[in-house]
Amino acid sequence: MAAPDEGFSVREPSPSPSTIPSIYDTYLCKELSSRSPLSETEAEDSYETRLRTLQSSAGYFLKQDRIRAVERLQFETARVYMEEQQWGNALRVMRPLWQTLSWRQAGWWHLVEEVDWALRECARMVGDSDTLIAVEWELLSKLSATFAFFSSQAYVGEKTSSQLVISSRAHKSSMPITLTSIKIAYEGWLKDVKVQHDPEVMPEATSKDELVLLYSSSLRPPTAVADETTFSKSKPILPSQLLLGQSNLTFAPGITKAVCFDIAPRESGNVEAVSITLCVEEADFDFEIVVANSGFLRHEDLWVKSKVGLSKKGGNENSSMVRILPKPPKMRIEIPALKRSYFTDELLVLDVHVINEEEADASVSLEVCLLGHSEPIPDLNLVPESTVSVGTTQNEYDLGARNHPGKLYSVSIGQLASAEARKINISLKAESEAADYSLQMKALYRLLSDSDTLITKTVDIELVFMRPFEVSYGLVPRIHLTPWPSYFNVDDNDDNSDSASKEDVGASGLCQSWSLTAKIASFGTEPINIENVRLGMLSEPDDATCKVSPALGSVQGEAVIMPAELQRRKFDLEVQKYSLEDGQPTALNLQVEIQWRRESPLASSTTSFVAVPELVIPFGEPRVLAGVKNEQQKNGVIHLDYTIENPSMYVLSFNLGMETSEEFAFSGAKATSLQLVPLARHTVRYTLLPLVTGRWINPQFRAVDLHFNKTLKIHATEGLRSDAKGTFVWVD
Numbered sequence: 257m258a259a260p261d262e263g264f265s266v267r268e269p270s271p272s273p274s275t276i277p278s279i280y281d282t283y284l285c286k287e288l289s290s291r292s293p294l295s296e297t298e299a300e301d302s303y304e305t306r307l308r309t310l311q312s313s314a315g316y317f318l319k320q321d322r323i324r325a326v327e328r329l330q331f332e333t334a335r336v337y338m339e340e341q342q343w344g345n346a347l348r349v350m351r352p353l354w355q356t357l358s359w360r361q362a363g364w365w366h367l368v369e370e371v372d373w374a375l376r377e378c379a380r381m382v383g384d385s386d387t388l389i390a391v392e393w394e395l396l397s398k399l400s401a402t403f404a405f406f407s408s409q410a411y412v413g414e415k416t417s418s419q420l421v422i423s424s425r426a427h428k429s430s431m432p433i434t435l436t437s438i439k440i441a442y443e444g445w446l447k448d449v450k451v452q453h454d455p456e457v458m459p460e461a462t463s464k465d466e467l468v469l470l471y472s473s474s475l476r477p478p479t480a481v482a483d484e485t486t487f488s489k490s491k492p493i494l495p496s497q498l499l500l501g502q503s504n505l506t507f508a509p510g511i512t513k514a515v516c517f518d519i520a521p522r523e524s525g526n527v528e529a530v531s532i533t534l535c536v537e538e539a540d541f542d543f544e545i546v547v548a549n550s551g552f553l554r555h556e557d558l559w560v561k562s563k564v565g566l567s568k569k570g571g572n573e574n575s576s577m578v579r580i581l582p583k584p585p586k587m588r589i590e591i592p593a594l595k596r597s598y599f600t601d602e603l604l605v606l607d608v609h610v611i612n613e614e615e616a617d618a619s620v621s622l623e624v625c626l627l628g629h630s631e632p633i634p635d636l637n638l639v640p641e642s643t644v645s646v647g648t649t650q651n652e653y654d655l656g657a658r659n660h661p662g663k664l665y666s667v668s669i670g671q672l673a674s675a676e677a678r679k680i681n682i683s684l685k686a687e688s689e690a691a692d693y694s695l696q697m698k699a700l701y702r703l704l705s706d707s708d709t710l711i712t713k714t715v716d717i718e719l720v721f722m723r724p725f726e727v728s729y730g731l732v733p734r735i736h737l738t739p740w741p742s743y744f745n746v747d748d749n750d751d752n753s754d755s756a757s758k759e760d761v762g763a764s765g766l767c768q769s770w771s772l773t774a775k776i777a778s779f780g781t782e783p784i785n786i787e788n789v790r791l792g793m794l795s796e797p798d799d800a801t802c803k804v805s806p807a808l809g810s811v812q813g814e815a816v817i818m819p820a821e822l823q824r825r826k827f828d829l830e831v832q833k834y835s836l837e838d839g840q841p842t843a844l845n846l847q848v849e850i851q852w853r854r855e856s857p858l859a860s861s862t863t864s865f866v867a868v869p870e871l872v873i874p875f876g877e878p879r880v881l882a883g884v885k886n887e888q889q890k891n892g893v894i895h896l897d898y899t900i901e902n903p904s905m906y907v908l909s910f911n912l913g914m915e916t917s918e919e920f921a922f923s924g925a926k927a928t929s930l931q932l933v934p935l936a937r938h939t940v941r942y943t944l945l946p947l948v949t950g951r952w953i954n955p956q957f958r959a960v961d962l963h964f965n966k967t968l969k970i971h972a973t974e975g976l977r978s979d980a981k982g983t984f985v986w987v988d
Contacts, residue, residue, distance in 0.1 A: 306336050323358055331371060338374065343381040350375045351387060356548070360400075365425065369395070390543055393536070397433045398425035399507060401532040401547045403440060404558060404575035412583040413709055415518035419558060420451065420532070422515075424507040435505040436542075438515075439533040445523030445580060447499045449475060451515055454502035459513075463559075463566040467510055470559055470566055473501035473517045514559040514566075521580045522709065528577040585713035586613040587620065587699045594717065596781070599724040600690055601864045606682045610699060612672040618711075620669040620701040624682060626662040626719075627694045632687065633662035639681040640667060672701075688865060692720045724784065726777045727848055727866045733971045734769035734828070735881050735899055741766075741836060743935040763801045765833025766875055766903055766935070771807060771974070772827045772868075774848050778817045787814050787851045787861060791827040794845040794867070799838055803830040804846075816855075831873050836935065839876030839903060846871065878902050878910075878932075880959045880968045882983050884975045894920075894944040894985060898957055898970070902932035908963050914942055915956040920987075921945045922955070944985070952977070952984040 314329040330353050337346035354375050359367045372395050379387040402421045410416035420438065440449045451473060459469040478500055503515045521527065532547040558569040588611040598604055612618050626633055669678050682695075695717040702710055741764070772791065778784055791804045806812055807826035817823055831842060846868040853861045878901055885895040902908045913927040924942035932938060946953060959968045972978035976985060 303336070303340060307333065310336065327353060327358060331374070334374060334378070338378065343378050347375075347378040347382050347384060347387070350378055354391065360547075363400075365398070386543075389541060390545070393543070394545070397430075397507075398427075399423070399433065399435075399534060399545075400425065401438070401534060403529045403532055405529075405578040406558070407578065408574075409579040409581055410521060411581050412521055412524050413706065414583065415520045416578060416580075417516060417518050418529075420515040420517075421512060421559065422505075422507060422534075423512040424509055426507075426509040428509050430509050432506050432508040434536075435507070435534055436537040437535045438505065439535065440529055441531045441533070442527050443530045444527035445525050446519060446521050446527040447497055449499050449501065449517065449519070451501045451503050451505070451517075453505040455504055455506065457502055457504045459504075461561045461566050464564055468512045468514065468559060468566050470561065471503045471513060471515045473503050473515055475499040475501045475517050475519065512559075524580045524582045526577060526579055583709065583711050585699070585701075585711050587611070587618065587701055587711070587713040588613055589622075589697050589699055589713060589715040591717060597720040597722050598686060599780070599862070599864070600686050600688050600721050602686050602721075602724075602862050603860055604684050604686060604719075606695075608680045608682055608697065609677055610669060610672070610680065611677040612674055612701075614703060615674055616703045616705040617671055617673050618701040618703050620672050620678075620699055622667050622669055622680060623698040623700065624665045624667070625696050626684070627696060628662070628691060630691075633693070634684045634687060635663065636665055637683045638665055638667050639683075671704075686721045690722050692718065695719050722779055723866075724779055724852065724864055725850055725866065726779060727868075728775045728777075729868055730773040730775070731871055732771050732773075732973065733879070733881055734771050734973050735883055736767050736769040736830070738767060740935060740937060743933060763832040763834050765800070765836045765838055767830060767832035768873060768875070770829040770831065770873065772829055772846075772871075774825045774827070776817065776823045776825065776848075776850065778819055778821055781819055783816050783818055783855050785814060785853050785855060786817055786823070787853065789825045789851070790849050791868075792847055792849050794847050797842050797844060799835075799840065800831050800833045800842045800873075802844055804828070805830075833875060837905070839905070841875060842873045844871040844873060875903055878904065878908055878961055878968060879971060880957075881971050881973055882957070882976055883973045884985055892945065894946065894987070896922075896942045896944055896955060896957075896985065897939050898942070898959070899937055899939045900930060900932065900959060900968075901937040903935060905934045906963065907934065908932050908961060910968075911958075911960040911962060912940060913958050915958070917953070917955065919946065919948050919953040920955070921947065946987040949987055952986055954982050954984050956982060 310329050310333045314326050314333070317325040317329065330349055334346045334349040334353070337343070337349065350371070354371055357368060357371060359371070372391050376388065376391045376395065379385075379391060400423045404419055404421075406417040406419065420440065422435075422438070424433065426433070434453060436453055438451045440451075442448060457471060457473075460472050461470040462468070476499065478498055499519070501515075501517050504513070507513065530548070534545045534547070536543055558575075559566050560569045588609075590609050590611070591606050592609065593607060608622075610620060610622060612620070624636060624638065626636060667680060669680070672678060697715045697717070699713040699715075700710060701713075702708075774789065774791070776786075776789070790806075793802065793804065796802070805828050807828050810826035811823065812825075815823065825848075829844070831844070833842070848866045848868060849863055850866065851861060851863045853859045881899045881901070883897045883899065885897070898912075900910060900912075908931070910930045910932070911927070912925065912930055914922060914924060916922075916926075922942050922944045924940070928940075930938060930940075942955070942957070944953075944955065957970060959970070960966070961968055970978065970983045972983045976983050978984065
C-alpha cells in the first residue's frame with residue numbers, strides 16, 4: 257500500500273548493524289526491536305482473545321460439519337493452554353480429541369503422532385496414568401486395524417467371507433507387541449466376533465517380502481465360562497451373541513497380519529462393522545483401543561493367495577457393510593400346462609407342481625391367494641384340502657396394482673425328500689366379465705438339517721380371462737304371413753282386457769316377424785367346439801309376447817370354430833302386441849347363449865352368455881317391406897313385392913312409383929296412389945325382366961306418406977340386401 261502524501265514521513269533504515277536494511281515503508285507497522293513489551297494485563301487480554309477466537313471458529317466450522325477443521329482448531333486451543341501451562345485445561349481438550357481423531361482413520365500418522373506427544377506431555381504434567389499408558393502404547397505400537405467383507409451382499413444361511421487386517425508401524429528397534437484379543441462389533445443381524453491370541457497358529461501364506469502374513473480362523477460359539485467375555489465393561493455380550501476364533505496376535509515392527517474368517521448370517525438385512533477393539537490384558541493393567549468405523553478398509557487393502565504368495569485384491573467402495581438377502585429358495589413351483597389366457601365363465605383347473613431342489617429333505621406348506629383389480633374375486637378349491645383365512649391384509653401379500661385380495665388358502669404338503677415333487681390341483685370358476693388376476697403362491701418350508709430357518713419361495717402367476725367370443729348382430733324385418741285382424745271386427749277379448757290378466761286373455765294385437773343374425777367371432781388361439789347356440793330372453797316385455805326360434809336353414813348343432821373365424825347363426829323373432837290399439841314401440845332384452853368346450857378330451861362344457869343390445873321394435877309407424885320371388889330358372893323374370901303397412905289408427909294416403917332402369921324392364925304401375933285404412937296392409941307386385949346377369953340390380957321404388965309428407969324407407973327382407981343407395985336384387 258502506498259503512503260498518503262500528507263501527514264506521513266518515510267523512516268530511514270536504522271544504522272544499527274543489528275537492523276536489516278530495508279527499502280520498504282514502515283509507517284503502518286513498527287519493527288520488532290522498537291515495539292514496547294506488553295504489560296501483564298495486555299498479555300492476559302491477548303491470551304483470552306486467542307482462546308475466544310479459536311473456540312468461536314471451532315463452533316462455526318462445527319455447524320458446517322467440517323470435522324477436520326474443528327479438530328485442528330481444538331488442537332490449537334490445547335496448544336494455547338499448554339503455552340500458558342494450564343495442563344488440566346489442555347488435557348480436557350486433548351483427551352476427547354485424541355479418542356475420536358479422524359486423522360487416524362485417514363492415515364495421517366505424522367499428525368496423529370504430533371497429537372500423541374502433546375497429549376503425553378499433558379498427561380505427564382497432570383499425573384493421569386491411564387491416559388499416559390494409552391498414549392504411550394499407541395506411540396510405541398503404531399498398530400492400525402481395518403476390516404472388510406469380500407462381497408457387498410450375502411444370503412441367509414450361506415457363509416460370507418471377511419478379513420481383519422492389523423499392521424504395525426512401530427520403529428524397527430521396538431519390541432514385538434502381543435494383543436490378548438481383537439473384538440469386532442457389528443450393527444445388524446450378525447453375531448459379534450472375538451479373535452483370541454494363540455501363538456501356535458501358523459500362517460497359511462506369506463508375501464514375497466515376508467512382511468504380510470495370511471491367517472484363517474474358524475469361528476465357533478463359546479463353550480466355557482472363560483469364553484463368556486465382554487466387549488466392554490459397560491456393554492456385556494451374551495454367549496449366544498458372540499463367535500470366537502484364534503490367531504497369532506504377536507506383531508513385530510513392520511509386520512501386517514490378515515485374518516480371514518467366514519460367518520453364516522441367520523437373518524436378512526444390512527450388516528455393518530461398527531468398531532474394532534484391540535485388547536491388552538497384563539497383570540498390572542489392561543486397556544482397550546476402539547477403532548470406530550470411518551471407512552475401515554479400502555479396496556486395495558484386501559489380501560488373497562496368489563502364485564507369488566500374497567497379492568492385493570480390489571474390493572467394494574463401502575467394504576465394511578454387507579447386505580444380507582433372504583436365502584435363495586430352491587423349492588420350485590411351476591404350472592406345466594399354463595396358458596397365456598383363459599376364458600370367462602370357464603372352469604379352470606391348474607396342476608401346480610412343487611419340487612424340492614434343496615440338497616436336504618424339507619417340511620413344506622403352500623399358501624395361495626388370488627388378487628384382482630376389483631371384486632368379486634373367484635373362490636379357489638385346492639386338492640388336497642386346505643384351510644381358508646378371510647380378510648388378508650396388504651402386509652401379507654404384495655398387492656401391487658391389484659388392491660383386492662381374495663381369501664388366503666393354506667395347504668400342508670408335508671415332508672418332501674430332495675428332488676421329490678408333489679402335485680396340487682387348484683380350480684376356480686371364472687367370472688362372466690373379462691378380468692386379470694394375480695395368483696400368488698408362497699411355499700414356506702424348513703430344511704430338516706436347519707429347522708430354525710424359515711425359507712420362503714413366492715411365485716406370482718398372471719391369469720388373464722378374456723371373452724371367448726365377440727358377437728355382432730343384424731336385425732332385419734320379415735313379412736308375417738298371418739293376416740292382420742280387421743279394424744272393423746271388434747274382438748270380445750278386448751272388452752275384458754281391463755279385468756283379466758294378459759296371460760289369461762292372450763295377445764290379440766299386431767304381429768311382426770324379424771330375423772336376428774348373430775355373427776360369432778372366436779378370440780381363442782386354438783380351435784373351439786361350439787356345441788349349441790341359442791337366443792334367450794333376459795326379461796319378457798310388458799306390452800307384447802316374443803317367440804324365439806332358430807331360423808330355417810341356419811347352421812345348428814355342433815361346429816368347430818377356428819381362431820379369428822366368423823360364424824353366423826340366425827334366429828326368427830315373432831313379436832305380438834297384447835292390445836290391438838297399442839302402437840308404442842316394444843323393447844326386447846335378449847342374450848346369446850353359447851355352449852362350447854375346448855378340444856381336449858378332458859375339457860368340460862362351458863356356457864358363455866353374451867348380451868344383445870336392446871332391440872326396439874316399432875309398431876305405430878307405417879313401413880314398406882320388399883320381398884322377392886325369383887322365377888329366373890323358369891322364364892327369367894323376378895317378382896318383386898312391396899308390402900305397405902299402416903299400423904296406425906288413421907287413414908293414410910301414399911304415392912307409389914317405380915323408376916325406369918337400364919338394368920331391367922318391369923311390368924307394374926310406374927306411378928300410382930294408395931289409401932290404407934287403420935290397421936291394414938297392401939302388397940304391390942312388380943315383375944322384373946333383368947337385362948344383365950351375374951350382378952346386383954337396384955330397383956328404385958318410392959313410397960311417400962302424404963299425411964306426413966315423408967318418403968318411407970324400403971326394408972329388404974329375405975333374398976334381398978340393402979344399403980344407403982336402396983334395395984338390391986341378385987340376378988343369376
